[in-house]
Amino acid sequence: MTDLDVDGIRFTFDDNWSAVKWDDTDAYNLHIGKLQGPGHGTKAVDIIGLREGLPFLFEVKDFRGPGIAIANLHRDLPLEIGFKARDTTAGLVGAVSRGVTGLPAEWLAAVASDHNIVQVVAWIAEDSARPGEPEHKRKVRLSEREASIAQRLAWLTERRRIRVEDPLREISVRGVTARSLAGAGPARPRP
Secondary structure, eight states: OEEEEETTEEEEEOTTEEEEEGGGSHHHHTTGGGOEETTEEOOOOSEEEEETTEEEEEEEEEEOSTTHHHHTTTOOHHHHHHHHHHHHHHHHHHHHHTTOOSHHHHHHHHHHGGGOOOEEEEEEEEOSSOTTOOHHHHHHHHHHHHHHHHHHTTTTSOGGGEEEEOTTTOOOSTTEEEEEOTTOGGGSOOO
16 A cells, blocks of 8 residues: 555555655656756656556645635646646656666556556545535536646547546545545645
8 A cells, every 4th residue: 555645635545556756756856857947847747656557647636725716716727737747757758768767667668568548637626616606517617627638638648548536525546545634625724
């Protein structure tokens, strides 16, 4: 079992998984993570993983709490996720080309073997609905967000390989569970 804490949520990956927080790895920090500049910087998904030879990228967002959804209303979340997937993939390729060992090489080998298509999962924890938002409008908003994320990731993967879900309500990825950490969500202090 592997426990990874991201954005106030603990993800537990069963023994069928090889999963790491990408920006905690030497492959990230000693290589592409150094590519920073004024107004620009390398982006990174939160978790990279392998299960049964299938490569995964996971991005986690916790938008729970008063005013959080409103504060994030004008963010281009699909574009952010697209940049993170792009930079993570480039970082993995670079790490392997430099001879960095461990999960990155296994991840790329999984992509190359049998042309496994990368699975991208956006785990977005948020309150049930925005204040005053009817359920049907919420469903439309979430559907549009998922379609937009799929569009931004079309260069990397197929639409059916992209999942957008709330990890505290549903996880369709086998062998993974999630729970909120103490002080997370609405109780967590925000910048």
